[in-house]
Amino acid sequence: MKPPPFSYHDPSNVGEVISLLGSLENPKLLAGGQSLMPMLNMRYVMPDHVIDLNKVEGLSYIKEDGGTISIGGMTRQRDLEYSDVMKAKCPLMHDALLQVGHRQTRNRGTIGGSLSHLDPAAELPAVCAAHDAVVIVQGPNGEREIPFSEFPLGYMTPATEMDELLTGVKIPAWAEGHGYAFVEFSRRHGDFAITSAAALLEVGSDGGITRASLTVGGVGAAPVRMNDIEQALIGQSGDEERFRELCEACREIDALGDVYASSEYRQHLATVLSRRALVKAYDRATGKA
Amino acid sequence: MGETRKISLSVNGKTYEEEVEVRFTLADFLRQQLGLTGTHLGCEHGVCGACTILLNGRSARSCLMLAVQADGQEITTIEGIAPSEEEMHPLQEAFRDNHGLQCGFCTPGMLTTLIEFLGDNPDPTEQEVREAISGNLCRCTGYQGIVAAALDAAQRLREAKGV
Amino acid sequence: MSGWKVFGSRAKRLEDPALLTGQGRFVDDIILPEMLHAAFVRSPHGHAKISGINVDSARAMDGVHAIYTLDDFKPHLTNERLVVGLPSSAYKQELDRPALAMGEVVYVGEPVAIVVADTRYIAEDAAAMVKVEYDILPAVADCRAALEEGAPLAHSSSPHNILAQFDMGYGEVDSVFANAPHVYSESMWQHRGGSQSIKCRGAVSIYDPLEELVTLYSATQAAHTAKNILIDMLGLNENQIRVIIPDVGGGFGPKLVFYQEDVSVVLAAKLLGRPVKWTEDRREHFISTTQERDQFWEVEIAVDDNGKMLGLRGSMTHDHGAYTARGINLAFNSALIVSLPYDVPCYHMDVVLAVTNKVPVTPVRGAGHPQGIFVMERLLDRAARELGIDRPEIRRRNLIPTEQLPFTKGLKTRGDAPVVLDSGDYLACMEEALERIDFAGFSERQEKARQEGRYIGVGIANYVKGTGRGPFETVTVRIGPSGKIMVYSGAAAMGQSTQTMLTQIVAENLGGDMENIEVVTGDSSVVPMGIGGSASRQTVTAGSSALLAAQEVREKALKVAAHMLEASEEDLEIEGREIRVKGVPDLKVGLGQVAHAVAGTPGYALPGGIEPGMEATKNFMIDDLTFVNGTAAVEVEVDPETGKVSFIKYVIVHDCGTVVNPMIVAGQVIGGTAHGIGNTLFEWMGYDVTAQPITTNFAEYLLISAPEMPHVEMGHMESPTPLNPLGVKGVGECGVVPAPAAIISAVENALAPFEVYLDQVPLRPPEIVEKIQNAAIS
CATH class of the missing domain: 3.30.465.10 (Uridine Diphospho-n-acetylenolpyruvylglucosamine Reductase; domain 3)
Structure with missing residues (x-):
C-alpha cells in the first residue's frame, strides 16, 4: 500500500494552481490529504501530478x-x-x-x-x-x-x-439564538455517518417555528434538503409527535444501499434522526436544552 | 528512483537535510530514511492511528502525509518524547504503571495523540479520553489500561505544574 | 512456598521501556545493508485456472531484481507444499497450500508470484505490471452451498467439497430425545473475523553462503514450527536454518500458521544473495492471513419440567476455507466445548468442514470456543424462557458443582485424552457475577427504564475453556560466570508479557532480582525444540518448565555454594545476586562465583561433585488440558429505532488458578473481552457470491474503538489446578469466550417487549431494526 509514482507540485498562490490545473495531464489536488492519501496509498487513484495546496497563501481564514x-x-x-x-x-x-x-x-x-x-x-x-x-x-x-x-x-x-x-x-448565519442540531448515526465514534440529520430552527416568542431547515445526509447521493418538511414546520410548535409524522416523508428519499446498510435502513434512520434533530434544535431554540 | 526533492526539517529537535522521493509518505521517510522506526504503520489508510506523530505540536497521521510536505516543519516522534535517555515522560511512566500496552505496536500513536490531548485538556474525564483516542486502534488492551494511564498521566502532569 | 517476593505481584513489565520509547524491534523495523523489498502478485479471483504468467515488462522495470513464480522455485524445493495439518482421521481430502499458486488459484489473495525490488514502492509498481492470464472458474462462497448437490468444486481436482467429517458425543441421545418432555431447537449462524493484530505479518530473510545458513526473522507465534517446515521444504539440515521472532505486534492466532510468504522470502533471499524483507500491508492481511469465519448450527436441547438438561444434539457446518492451514481443530473445539460446564447426560454433534474459495480458516483468539459456548447458553436461555425459569436459575440447576470436580466428561480431546474438568467453582463464580451486575435488582431497573421509553437488558454466560495445551515447552535456566541469570525458551512472545512472566517465576527461586534475569524466547537456536504461543498455554507449559529448571539450578547453586562456604545447604539462602549463610551476612558468595566454580578448570574436579554448568533444562510434560472457567454478566441499552447497542455495565468473573501477575492477567481478560465485543457487535468479514472479499479495510471492517468499549469490571477467583506445579491455567483467550453469548442474551432481554429472538453473531444495527420490524409484522 504505497502511493504510485507521480510528479509533485507545491504552488504558492491560487494563480499558479489554476495554471497547473490547466496545463497538467491527470492532476489531483492535495488539500488536507485525509481522503486523497488513503486513496493514493491503496492506488484507487493514480494521478500523474499531485498539486499540493498546503503552501498556497491566503486560503486559510x-x-x-x-x-x-x-x-x-x-x-x-x-x-x-x-x-x-x-x-x-x-x-x-x-x-x-x-x-x-x-x-x-x-x-x-x-x-x-x-x-x-x-x-x-x-x-x-x-x-x-x-x-x-x-x-x-x-x-x-x-x-x-x-x-x-x-x-x-x-x-x-x-x-x-x-x-x-x-x-x-x-x-x-441564522438569527442569534436559533436552534440547531446535528444528529448522526455511525457505528463508531468518528466514523462517517451512515445517516445524518441537520436541523436549523428559528422560533417566535409564541413558540411557533418561523424558519426551518432540515437536511439529511448519507441517504441520497448528496445531502438532501427536505423542503416539504421545512414548509410544513412553519407555524408548528415543538410537538414531537407532529415532528414524527412530518419526518415520515424521509422514507421517500431516493436512497443508496450497500451491504453495510440497505436503502430501507438508511431511509428509516433518516426519519428517526430528522425527528431527533428537530426536537433537539427546537429545545435549543426555546432554551430547553 | 522516481522524482525526488530536497527537504529540510526538524525531527525531535534535530535538523535533517534529505533528498526524498516525492511519493514517499512521511511515515516511510521517518522509518526507512531516518531510521526512526518507533513510528509504526498499522493500516496505511488513516484509520488505526499507529503512525501518529506531532507536526508542529499537533497530532497527525504520518501515513497520510507526504514526506515532502514536512519540509520546513517540526516533527516529534515517540523517540523524542522522553526528556532524556534516563528518564521517561510522565505519560510513558503512566503507561507502564497502568499496563497501557501489551504488544506495544499501537503505543507510539497513543502517546503522541495523548500528549497533544493532555495539552489541550489537562483535566479530562474518562469519556473525553476515550474520544481523544478514538482514532487509535488497539487490539490487545481493550483500552482500559490506556485510559487509566492517560488519566493518571494527566494527574501527574497537573501535579508537576503545581495545579 | 512462603516468602514469595515477586511471584504473584503486580511487577512492572520488562517489555515496556523499549516499547514506550520507540526502541522495540518489530519485523518491519529490521533494516539491513543491501536489503531488498518484496511484494506479492495475488489472485484477484476466488477461483480460476492460470493459463499464463508474463513477467517480462515488470522484470524490465528499473529497480526490480527478480520475479519468481512456483516454476522458478521448484528446482530449490524438496516439497512444493506446506504440509501443516494436525493429524486426524476425519479428513476426506488433503489440501495443502503450494509455496506459490500451482496452476489454479482458489482464493482471492492467494500468492502467485513474488516481486523483489529496491523499495516496496517499486515492488508494488512491478507487481501491478505482472500479467497473469486467468480462466475464471465458478467459486464456492458459502459453506452450506458448498455441500449441496451440483455445487461447483472449490478445487477443480477435488472429488467434493468436504474437507473432513466427524461426530462426537456420549450417551443414548436418540432415546432420551424421543422420551423428553420438552425439546427446543434452534438454528444459529456464527461468524468471527480475522485477528487484525495492529502489526501485520512480515518476514526478513538473510542467506549467509559462508555458513550456508538461512536466517528468517518472522512475525510468527511458532519459531520451531517454521524451522521444521523450512527444513522439510528446502531439504536443509538442522544447522542450516535459524528462525528468530522479533517483537510481534499482536498474534491472536493466525500468526501461528506458517505461510507461503515465509518460504518465498527465504528462497528469494537465498537466490539473490541479499537480505529480503516483506511486510504484509493491511489489505494483504485481510485477504491472505487466515481468519475464523462462518459456522451454521442446527441444535436441540431436551429438558425436563424443572429445566434440568436431559440431552443436547445437533449438527454444525464449518467454513474451512480453501486449504488446510492448521487442521480440523477449530471445528473440533467448537463441538467439544458446548456441554462442558454443565452436567449434560447425553450429547451428540455431527460436524462437517466445507471447502470454500476463501482464505483458509484457522484459530483466532478463542479458537472456536465462543461459538460452542454461544450454542449452549442460547439453548439454556431458550429453555428458561419456554419453561418460565429465571436464566440464572436454570444454570444453577445444571452447572457441575465443585464437589464433583474433577469431573470426567464422556468426550476426548483431539489427542484422544479424556476431557476432565480439573478444578474451579462454577456456581460460585456465576453467583459473584450476578451480584456484581446486581441481577436481583435488574427487573426494577428495567421496569423503570421502560417507563422512560428506554430498553435495557441483562445477560449472562458461563464458560470453561481448555488451556495449557501440551505436550511441553522447553526452558533452560542458566547462571553464567557474570552472575546474570539467563532463561531460554521455545515459547513465543507477541504481547502477552511472556518475558515478565518467566522472569517472575525464575526470580522467585533465584534471588528475587528481576533485573538480573534475561529471557530469550522465540529463537530456534537457543533451545532445540519448541511449540510456541497458542491455546493460552505458555504460562502453564513454559512457566512450569521454568519453575522446575529454576528449582534445579537453585539446588545446584546451593550445593556448590555450600561447598565453597563450607556451610550446610539448609543454612543458605539466595538473596539478590548472592548466596549467603542465614544470619551471617558476611559469609556469602556471588551467583557469578558459583557459576564460575562449575564452569570447569582443566585438570581440577568440580566442587561438590556436581555436573558442569550452573544450568538446568526442563520439559514439564502435560497431557491434560487445564480448564479455566468464568462468567460474563452484561447490562446493555438498545435503541430500537437505530439498532445501536451500548453498554451500561460489563462484568467478568474468572478463575485462571494461581495468578503470576494480576496486572497482566487483568490486561489479558479485558483485551479478550474487547475482542469478543467486537466479534459480537462490529466485526464482519464479508464476501460476495463470487467469493470476493468486500471488507478489506478498516473503514469496512470495524474494530472496536475506545468510546464504544465499556469499562470492564473484573472479579478474580483462584482455584489452583493440580495439573501443574504452579497451579496456573491459561488466560489469554478467556475474555473473548463468553462475550457473544452474554451480550446477545442481554440484547434479547432488552428487546423482550418486541418479542425478538436472537440466534446470530455478529448482530449489527440494521439487523436489530429489521428484526424488530419483522416481529411487529408477524
Missing part, C-alpha cells in the same frame, strides 16, 4: 462580516472546531465537527477538501446544504459563486470544473 461567515478552502477542521466565531455564529458546524473523524484527522482535514471530496455521508457538506452556503471557486476566467444547492452534480461529483479550485465558502 475564518471571517465574519454582516451576518455572513467566510471560510477559506484550506481552513483546517480543527481551526473551525476551536473557532469562537463558528461556535457563536454557526453552532451547527461546531456540533457536526465534533463528529467528524478524529483529532488527528481534524488537525489536517480542510473544509475545501471535504466539500470537494463530497462523500454523501460526510458532515460538512450536510452543514453547507443546511445553511444554504455558497461555494466560491476560482478558474482561469476568475471567480464564481455556486449556491450549495447546485454544487453536487451527483455522487461525489462537485460542480467545479477541471481547471477550477474551490477557494472558500460563505455561510449565511
Whole structure:
C-alpha cells in the first residue's frame, strides 16, 4: 500500500494552481490529504501530478462580516472546531465537527477538501446544504459563486470544473439564538455517518417555528434538503409527535444501499434522526436544552 | 528512483537535510530514511492511528502525509518524547504503571495523540479520553489500561505544574 | 512456598521501556545493508485456472531484481507444499497450500508470484505490471452451498467439497430425545473475523553462503514450527536454518500458521544473495492471513419440567476455507466445548468442514470456543424462557458443582485424552457475577427504564475453556560466570508479557532480582525444540518448565555454594545476586562465583561433585488440558429505532488458578473481552457470491474503538489446578469466550417487549431494526 509514482507540485498562490490545473495531464489536488492519501496509498487513484495546496497563501481564514461567515478552502477542521466565531455564529458546524473523524484527522482535514471530496455521508457538506452556503471557486476566467444547492452534480461529483479550485465558502448565519442540531448515526465514534440529520430552527416568542431547515445526509447521493418538511414546520410548535409524522416523508428519499446498510435502513434512520434533530434544535431554540 | 526533492526539517529537535522521493509518505521517510522506526504503520489508510506523530505540536497521521510536505516543519516522534535517555515522560511512566500496552505496536500513536490531548485538556474525564483516542486502534488492551494511564498521566502532569 | 517476593505481584513489565520509547524491534523495523523489498502478485479471483504468467515488462522495470513464480522455485524445493495439518482421521481430502499458486488459484489473495525490488514502492509498481492470464472458474462462497448437490468444486481436482467429517458425543441421545418432555431447537449462524493484530505479518530473510545458513526473522507465534517446515521444504539440515521472532505486534492466532510468504522470502533471499524483507500491508492481511469465519448450527436441547438438561444434539457446518492451514481443530473445539460446564447426560454433534474459495480458516483468539459456548447458553436461555425459569436459575440447576470436580466428561480431546474438568467453582463464580451486575435488582431497573421509553437488558454466560495445551515447552535456566541469570525458551512472545512472566517465576527461586534475569524466547537456536504461543498455554507449559529448571539450578547453586562456604545447604539462602549463610551476612558468595566454580578448570574436579554448568533444562510434560472457567454478566441499552447497542455495565468473573501477575492477567481478560465485543457487535468479514472479499479495510471492517468499549469490571477467583506445579491455567483467550453469548442474551432481554429472538453473531444495527420490524409484522 504505497502511493504510485507521480510528479509533485507545491504552488504558492491560487494563480499558479489554476495554471497547473490547466496545463497538467491527470492532476489531483492535495488539500488536507485525509481522503486523497488513503486513496493514493491503496492506488484507487493514480494521478500523474499531485498539486499540493498546503503552501498556497491566503486560503486559510475564518471571517465574519454582516451576518455572513467566510471560510477559506484550506481552513483546517480543527481551526473551525476551536473557532469562537463558528461556535457563536454557526453552532451547527461546531456540533457536526465534533463528529467528524478524529483529532488527528481534524488537525489536517480542510473544509475545501471535504466539500470537494463530497462523500454523501460526510458532515460538512450536510452543514453547507443546511445553511444554504455558497461555494466560491476560482478558474482561469476568475471567480464564481455556486449556491450549495447546485454544487453536487451527483455522487461525489462537485460542480467545479477541471481547471477550477474551490477557494472558500460563505455561510449565511441564522438569527442569534436559533436552534440547531446535528444528529448522526455511525457505528463508531468518528466514523462517517451512515445517516445524518441537520436541523436549523428559528422560533417566535409564541413558540411557533418561523424558519426551518432540515437536511439529511448519507441517504441520497448528496445531502438532501427536505423542503416539504421545512414548509410544513412553519407555524408548528415543538410537538414531537407532529415532528414524527412530518419526518415520515424521509422514507421517500431516493436512497443508496450497500451491504453495510440497505436503502430501507438508511431511509428509516433518516426519519428517526430528522425527528431527533428537530426536537433537539427546537429545545435549543426555546432554551430547553 | 522516481522524482525526488530536497527537504529540510526538524525531527525531535534535530535538523535533517534529505533528498526524498516525492511519493514517499512521511511515515516511510521517518522509518526507512531516518531510521526512526518507533513510528509504526498499522493500516496505511488513516484509520488505526499507529503512525501518529506531532507536526508542529499537533497530532497527525504520518501515513497520510507526504514526506515532502514536512519540509520546513517540526516533527516529534515517540523517540523524542522522553526528556532524556534516563528518564521517561510522565505519560510513558503512566503507561507502564497502568499496563497501557501489551504488544506495544499501537503505543507510539497513543502517546503522541495523548500528549497533544493532555495539552489541550489537562483535566479530562474518562469519556473525553476515550474520544481523544478514538482514532487509535488497539487490539490487545481493550483500552482500559490506556485510559487509566492517560488519566493518571494527566494527574501527574497537573501535579508537576503545581495545579 | 512462603516468602514469595515477586511471584504473584503486580511487577512492572520488562517489555515496556523499549516499547514506550520507540526502541522495540518489530519485523518491519529490521533494516539491513543491501536489503531488498518484496511484494506479492495475488489472485484477484476466488477461483480460476492460470493459463499464463508474463513477467517480462515488470522484470524490465528499473529497480526490480527478480520475479519468481512456483516454476522458478521448484528446482530449490524438496516439497512444493506446506504440509501443516494436525493429524486426524476425519479428513476426506488433503489440501495443502503450494509455496506459490500451482496452476489454479482458489482464493482471492492467494500468492502467485513474488516481486523483489529496491523499495516496496517499486515492488508494488512491478507487481501491478505482472500479467497473469486467468480462466475464471465458478467459486464456492458459502459453506452450506458448498455441500449441496451440483455445487461447483472449490478445487477443480477435488472429488467434493468436504474437507473432513466427524461426530462426537456420549450417551443414548436418540432415546432420551424421543422420551423428553420438552425439546427446543434452534438454528444459529456464527461468524468471527480475522485477528487484525495492529502489526501485520512480515518476514526478513538473510542467506549467509559462508555458513550456508538461512536466517528468517518472522512475525510468527511458532519459531520451531517454521524451522521444521523450512527444513522439510528446502531439504536443509538442522544447522542450516535459524528462525528468530522479533517483537510481534499482536498474534491472536493466525500468526501461528506458517505461510507461503515465509518460504518465498527465504528462497528469494537465498537466490539473490541479499537480505529480503516483506511486510504484509493491511489489505494483504485481510485477504491472505487466515481468519475464523462462518459456522451454521442446527441444535436441540431436551429438558425436563424443572429445566434440568436431559440431552443436547445437533449438527454444525464449518467454513474451512480453501486449504488446510492448521487442521480440523477449530471445528473440533467448537463441538467439544458446548456441554462442558454443565452436567449434560447425553450429547451428540455431527460436524462437517466445507471447502470454500476463501482464505483458509484457522484459530483466532478463542479458537472456536465462543461459538460452542454461544450454542449452549442460547439453548439454556431458550429453555428458561419456554419453561418460565429465571436464566440464572436454570444454570444453577445444571452447572457441575465443585464437589464433583474433577469431573470426567464422556468426550476426548483431539489427542484422544479424556476431557476432565480439573478444578474451579462454577456456581460460585456465576453467583459473584450476578451480584456484581446486581441481577436481583435488574427487573426494577428495567421496569423503570421502560417507563422512560428506554430498553435495557441483562445477560449472562458461563464458560470453561481448555488451556495449557501440551505436550511441553522447553526452558533452560542458566547462571553464567557474570552472575546474570539467563532463561531460554521455545515459547513465543507477541504481547502477552511472556518475558515478565518467566522472569517472575525464575526470580522467585533465584534471588528475587528481576533485573538480573534475561529471557530469550522465540529463537530456534537457543533451545532445540519448541511449540510456541497458542491455546493460552505458555504460562502453564513454559512457566512450569521454568519453575522446575529454576528449582534445579537453585539446588545446584546451593550445593556448590555450600561447598565453597563450607556451610550446610539448609543454612543458605539466595538473596539478590548472592548466596549467603542465614544470619551471617558476611559469609556469602556471588551467583557469578558459583557459576564460575562449575564452569570447569582443566585438570581440577568440580566442587561438590556436581555436573558442569550452573544450568538446568526442563520439559514439564502435560497431557491434560487445564480448564479455566468464568462468567460474563452484561447490562446493555438498545435503541430500537437505530439498532445501536451500548453498554451500561460489563462484568467478568474468572478463575485462571494461581495468578503470576494480576496486572497482566487483568490486561489479558479485558483485551479478550474487547475482542469478543467486537466479534459480537462490529466485526464482519464479508464476501460476495463470487467469493470476493468486500471488507478489506478498516473503514469496512470495524474494530472496536475506545468510546464504544465499556469499562470492564473484573472479579478474580483462584482455584489452583493440580495439573501443574504452579497451579496456573491459561488466560489469554478467556475474555473473548463468553462475550457473544452474554451480550446477545442481554440484547434479547432488552428487546423482550418486541418479542425478538436472537440466534446470530455478529448482530449489527440494521439487523436489530429489521428484526424488530419483522416481529411487529408477524
